[in-house]
Amino acid sequence: MHFSAGHRMQKKNRIILALDVTSRADALRVVEAAKDYVDAVKIGWPLILAVGPDIISEIAKNKDVICDMKIADIPNTNRLIVEQAMKRGASAVIAHGFTGDDSVKACVDAAKGQVFVLTEMSHPGARQFTAPVADKLAALAKSAGARGIVAPATRPERIAELRKIIGNLEIISPGVGAQGGKASDALKAGADYIIVGRAIYEAPDPKAAAKALADEVKRSI
Ligand code: O7E
Numbered sequence: 001m002h003f004s005a006g007h008r009m010q011k012k013n014r015i016i017l018a019l020d021v022t023s024r025a026d027a028l029r030v031v032e033a034a035k036d037y038v039d040a041v042k043i044g045w046p047l048i049l050a051v052g053p054d055i056i057s058e059i060a061k062n063k064d065v066i067c068d069m070k071i072a073d074i075p076n077t078n079r080l081i082v083e084q085a086m087k088r089g090a091s092a093v094i095a096h097g098f099t100g101d102d103s104v105k106a107c108v109d110a111a112k113g114q115v116f117v118l119t120e121m122s123h124p125g126a127r128q129f130t131a132p133v134a135d136k137l138a139a140l141a142k143s144a145g146a147r148g149i150v151a152p153a154t155r156p157e158r159i160a161e162l163r164k165i166i167g168n169l170e171i172i173s174p175g176v177g178a179q180g181g182k183a184s185d186a187l188k189a190g191a192d193y194i195i196v197g198r199a200i201y202e203a204p205d206p207k208a209a210a211k212a213l214a215d216e217v218k219r220s221i
Contacts, residue, residue: 009040009064009091011192014217015183015210016066016172018042018197019059022050030201031059037210040091042195044068053088060089066172070118072096075106082110092116092147097137098130104144117141119162122152122175134158138165148172148192153181156189163190176213178202183213184220 017038021027027047041063043056059065067085071078071093078095085093092114095107107115119141120126120134130137134151141149148170151159159171173191175181177199186194196213203209 011039013037013039013214014187014193014221015213016040016042016193016195017200017210018044018068018174018195019201020044020046020197021201022046024051024055026201027051027055027059030206031063033205033207034200034210035063037207037214038063039193040064040066042066042068042094044070044094053084056085056088056090060091064091065089066092066094066116068094070094070096071107072099073103074099075102078103078106079110082107082115086111090114094118094150095146097140098133101140101144104140104146108145113145113147115141115144115146116148116150116170116172117144117146118150120152120155120158121150122154122179122181126152131158134162135165138162142166142169150174150195151191153183153186153191153194154179156181156185159186159189159191183216187217187220 015038017034067090094116097117119137120131151162151171153173153175170192172193173186174195176183176194176196183194200206200209
């Protein structure tokens, strides 16, 4: 389904595939394998730099695409980046919030609200800079009119705390599998979707891996 104002990816499987592969053949193979078990595909720099941005529109023909540029610039540049992603068929974009309210609002305007703002990141180094200000970043996402936030499956207790700040905004949560987080823990803590990359695309059988995750999701909601 293509982007349109107010469009929302269908909340069915509650899994977003992080497609961090670096060839077109791998990208299409993994999407085909996982397509029945994921609600959207997240595409970021590894795949775009490897094969070019046309991959966004190609995958957007069949699946909602979240463009993960981790946008972090002045308002005008943010707007230009978001416009390019949307023109190629993205359903939503990912932006950093540390740039401040004007920069985040520029993304929100250009994406007609379809923006997820990073809060506390999922990796160990996140404790240095993003964790101490994560509550403020979540509050900014809400006040700027974003669709939701990104919160760490590696620290599910933080998902629950951030949920209190954002109310009914959506939470998408990376860190399941390769980074040690559990899908069921993230969902029980309040995540709307888990984001999963390596546990699917590096699995010997990506389809079976995606199905197993979808089964875990069903058991935990
Ligand atoms: O560990 P994996 O292989 O399951 O991949 C996780 C994906 O989520 C990967 O694309 C990485 O860039 C992203 N991610 C995190 O791992 N941690 C974060 O804190 C934030 C993200 C992210 O994607 O943010 C935007 C949704």
